[in-house]
Amino acid sequence: MDPYSTEGELVNIHNAFHAGQYDKVVSFDTSAFSSSNELPARVLKLRAKLALGQFSDVFSEVKGQDSVPDLAAVKALAEYSQDPWDSDEAVQAAQALAQEQGDNLTVQLLCGTVLVDAGLSEEALALLAKHQGSLDAVALIVQIHLQQNRSDLAAKEAQRARKWAQDSLLVNLAESWVGLREGGEKYQQSFYVFEELAQAPATQAVHSLVGQAVAELHLGRLPEAEAALKQAIALNPKNPDLLANMIVLTTILGQDTEELKGKLTEVQPKHQLLADLVAKNEAFEAARAKYSPKFEP
Numbered sequence: 001m002d003p004y005s006t007e008g009e010l011v012n013i014h015n016a017f018h019a020g021q022y023d024k025v026v027s028f029d030t031s032a033f034s035s036s037n038e039l040p041a042r043v044l045k046l047r048a049k050l051a052l053g054q055f056s057d058v059f060s061e062v063k064g065q066d067s068v069p070d071l072a073a074v075k076a077l078a079e080y081s082q083d084p085w086d087s088d089e090a091v092q093a094a095q096a097l098a099q100e101q102g103d104n105l106t107v108q109l110l111c112g113t114v115l116v117d118a119g120l121s122e123e124a125l126a127l128l129a130k131h132q133g134s135l136d137a138v139a140l141i142v143q144i145h146l147q148q149n150r151s152d153l154a155a156k157e158a159q160r161a162r163k164w165a166q167d168s169l170l171v172n173l174a175e176s177w178v179g180l181r182e183g184g185e186k187y188q189q190s191f192y193v194f195e196e197l198a199q200a201p202a203t204q205a206v207h208s209l210v211g212q213a214v215a216e217l218h219l220g221r222l223p224e225a226e227a228a229l230k231q232a233i234a235l236n237p238k239n240p241d242l243l244a245n246m247i248v249l250t251t252i253l254g255q256d257t258e259e260l261k262g263k264l265t266e267v268q269p270k271h272q273l274l275a276d277l278v279a280k281n282e283a284f285e286a287a288r289a290k291y292s293p294k295f296e297p
C-alpha cells in the first residue's frame with residue numbers, strides 16, 4: 001500500500017509537501033503517527049529540507065544510516081542536489097540503489113529524481129515502472145514524459161491515475177502540468193487548480209503562485225501573472241524558479257531583465273534558464289558568423 005495514500009494519516013503532511021509548503025512540512029508534528037509511518041514521515045521532512053537548501057542538516061540526520069534504503073536514497077539525492085554539476089558519485093549511488101533496492105518506493109522516487117535530472121530518463125522510467133499504486137511515482141513519470149515532449153504519454157499516465165485516485169491533489173497537479181502543455185481549454189482548467197492552491201491561506205506557497213502565474217501567462221493575462229509573481233516574491237524573493245519566471249514575464253513585457261538575471265545568477269548560477277540562454281546566444285552567434293551582410297547606401 002502506498003504510505004502516502006489519501007486514506008492514511010500522512011495525507012496532510014504529504015499534501016503540504018506537494019503544495020510546496022516546505023517550512024510547514026519541516027515543522028509538522030508527527031509525534032502521534034503510527035510506527036509504520038515514522039520513516040515515510042521522516043523522509044518527507046528530509047525532502048522538504050532539501051527543497052529549502054538545508055543540506056548540512058540532512059547530511060547530519062542520515063549520517064551512518066546507509067543500511068536503511070530510504071535514508072540512503074535521501075543521501076544520494078542530497079549529494080546530487082547540493083552540486084548537480086559534480087555529481088558522478090551521487091548518480092552512481094542512485095544507480096546502485098536502483099539495482100539493489102528497486103522495489104523500495106523511496107528509492108524509486110528519490111533515485112528516479114536523480115537519474116532523470118542527470119539525463120538518464122529511460123533508467124528513471126524503468127525504475128519507476130516498479131511502483132505499486134504510488135501517486136508520487138505517477139507524478140514523476142508525468143514530469144519525465146513532459147520533459148521528453150511526450151505530452152500524449154503524460155496525459156495517458158495522469159488519466160490512468162484518475163481512475164483509481166479520483167480527486168487526489170497529485171492527480172489534479174499532474175493533469176494541470178499536462179494541461180499547460182496541451183493548451184486550448186486546458187490552460188483555464190490548469191489555472192483553476194493552481195489558483196485554488198495559491199489563493200487559499202492554508203495552501204499558499206511560492207510553488208503554487210508560480211504555477212498560477214504560468215497559467216496566467218498562457219492565457220495572455222499578463223497583469224494577473226505579474227500580480228501572482230509579486231505575491232510569491234513577498235514569500236521568498238530568492239526562489240530560483242520564481243526569478244526565472246519573472247525573467248520570462250519581464251521579457252514578454254519588453255523590459256530589461258539584466259537585474260533579474262543577476263539575482264538568479266547569485267541564487268543558482270547554473271539554473272536551466274541561464275544555461276538555455278547561453279546555449280541560444282552561442283547558437284545565434286554561430287549562425288550569424290556564416291553571413292556577411294551588405295547594406296545598400
